[in-house]
Amino acid sequence: MREQLPRKQLGGATKLALILLRVYIAIAIPLVFLAFVRGLH
Amino acid sequence: MTTETEALRLLAAREEALRAHDRTRVVHARRSGRSWLLLLLLVGPGILTMLGENDGPSMLSYVTTGALYGIGWFVPFIVVTFAMAYVVQEATIRIGVATKRGHAELIFDRFGAAWGYFAMLDLSIGNLLTLITEFIAIRTGAAFLGIPAWMAIAASIGVVGTAFATRRYFTWERFAMLLAAANLVFIPIALHAHPDMQALRQSLTFGHALPGGFNGTLLVIVLANVGATVTPWMIFFQQSAVVDKGLTRADLRHARADTAIGAVIAAAVAIATVAIGAVLFAHHVSVASLRDGADFAGALKPFIGGPMATLFALGMIEAGLIAAVTISASSAYAAGEVLQGGRSLNRTFAEGRTFYAVALLSVAFAAAVVLIPNAPLLAMTLTVNVIATVLMAPALLFVLLLANDREIMGPLANGRVANTIGTAVMLLISAMGAAYGTLVVFPHLFGA
Numbered sequence: 001m002r003e004q005l006p007r008k009q010l011g012g013a014t015k016l017a018l019i020l021l022r023v024y025i026a027i028a029i030p031l032v033f034l035a036f037v038r039g040l041h
Numbered sequence: 042m043t044t045e046t047e048a049l050r051l052l053a054a055r056e057e058a059l060r061a062h063d064r065t066r067v068v069h070a071r072r073s074g075r076s077w078l079l080l081l082l083l084v085g086p087g088i089l090t091m092l093g094e095n096d097g098p099s100m101l102s103y104v105t106t107g108a109l110y111g112i113g114w115f116v117p118f119i120v121v122t123f124a125m126a127y128v129v130q131e132a133t134i135r136i137g138v139a140t141k142r143g144h145a146e147l148i149f150d151r152f153g154a155a156w157g158y159f160a161m162l163d164l165s166i167g168n169l170l171t172l173i174t175e176f177i178a179i180r181t182g183a184a185f186l187g188i189p190a191w192m193a194i195a196a197s198i199g200v201v202g203t204a205f206a207t208r209r210y211f212t213w214e215r216f217a218m219l220l221a222a223a224n225l226v227f228i229p230i231a232l233h234a235h236p237d238m239q240a241l242r243q244s245l246t247f248g249h250a251l252p253g254g255f256n257g258t259l260l261v262i263v264l265a266n267v268g269a270t271v272t273p274w275m276i277f278f279q280q281s282a283v284v285d286k287g288l289t290r291a292d293l294r295h296a297r298a299d300t301a302i303g304a305v306i307a308a309a310v311a312i313a314t315v316a317i318g319a320v321l322f323a324h325h326v327s328v329a330s331l332r333d334g335a336d337f338a339g340a341l342k343p344f345i346g347g348p349m350a351t352l353f354a355l356g357m358i359e360a361g362l363i364a365a366v367t368i369s370a371s372s373a374y375a376a377g378e379v380l381q382g383g384r385s386l387n388r389t390f391a392e393g394r395t396f397y398a399v400a401l402l403s404v405a406f407a408a409a410v411v412l413i414p415n416a417p418l419l420a421m422t423l424t425v426n427v428i429a430t431v432l433m434a435p436a437l438l439f440v441l442l443l444a445n446d447r448e449i450m451g452p453l454a455n456g457r458v459a460n461t462i463g464t465a466v467m468l469l470i471s472a473m474g475a476a477y478g479t480l481v482v483f484p485h486l487f488g489a
Contacts, residue, residue: 032427
């Protein structure tokens with residue numbers, strides 16, 4: 001069984017990228033839901 | 042050592058032994074200087090990724106493009122999109138070779154369980170819905186040939202099940218490559234349709250202006266073509282397949298060649314399909330009522346003949362089938378890696394329950410949905426397009442972050458040039474993906 005790699009120490013740029021990603025996902029999920037609802041009609 | 046740990050160690054040892062057997066053949070081919078045999082042994086993940094992305098919805102996008110705009114501006118555009126796909130996929134090869142870990146597993150390890158589960162879940166849901174569209178392509182292609190839906194779907198499940206029943210990565214890969222080779226069927230159809238070769242040559246020099254100028258319809262087609270070339274499953278699949286195949290740094294050159302060959306073949310097939318659609322453009326056939334593979338085969342029949350229209354319908358079935366094989370494998374890899382339920386096609390069913398269960402159940406679920414009378418297939422198709430495109434941004438961001446992670450990548454980490462090109466591709470694809478997602482939900486935003 002292979003070992004799990006250690007967690008990455010996040011730098012400033014990576015932290016910022018992951019925060020922006022959370023914002024993006026928060027917008028994207030309603031968009032996906034809307035697409036499904038629109039398709040139903 | 043506990044009994045469970047010992048059992049896991051033995052399973053891993055068996056998986057490694059099978060991989061070592063494949064690797065021995067590679068080492069012998071390399072030592073004996075048989076370069077063609079070496080290439081033949083090492084190709085696979087790249088070709089399967091690229092041809093797997095020439096799936097049912099993608100072929101439909103290409104034939105629609107040709108029918109709407111003819112041969113012109115879109116031909117070089119397809120070449121550019123496959124070049125972008127190569128840039129992304131090449132990074133996944135390096136990450137797989139350097140870390141010996143799949144994409145989902147690496148995200149889980151390096152960025153934490155939350156991002157790991159997110160990566161696995163978004164991929165699995167997107168793949169599940171994409172699989173439904175693949176079975177729609179199979180069903181409609183079969184309908185043109187007069188084959189009942191249940192029979193076509195059952196036979197397709199049989200083919201995908203047979204691929205996984207090999208329980209051997211190398212055999213699975215060769216089986217899938219045989220299926221993928223049938224994607225080339227679109228090329229003889231295009232040649233038979235006598236495309237305007239002068240227009241084709243001109244188009245390759247970007248000699249065509251934007252057809253009809255910029256408008257919403259053009260934007261939708263541009264974005265659909267990008268979505269037909271670069272999608273999240275490709276990233277997860279190729280990295281995991283590179284690891285499962287056991288590729289090493291010594292194989293990098295061949296792995297890159299494998300991806301480049303795949304990109305060239307897939308682009309050629311895509312261009313051929315645009316040329317097939319261009320037959321309808323040349324005869325001023327309206328595409329407004331053409332919604333699926335069967336519709337297009339029927340519309341093409343008067344111009345390319347019955348046998349070629351039949352071949353086109355068979356091509357649509359193949360496109361759905363190869364994608365069902367590769368996309369279900371990408372879901373299985375991601376779930377197996379994150380849930381520690383087996384991450385290799387070299388495992389038996391008992392050893393990789395999660396792995397095989399995800400692959401086979403996702404295929405069975407998608408197939409069953411397509412057979413449900415009055416199922417909201419349009420809603421699902423729209424949702425698939427949105428999911429696939431909006432989720433490219435997170436997938437590409439993680440590729441870039443991992444490719445720059447020098448602790449795990451060592452000398453294979455992205456250099457300045459790779460970062461510049463990679464970032465540009467990521468921003469471009471993400472912007473196009475987000476725009477496509479928005480357009481699907483708000484179709485009149487740009488006057489489409």
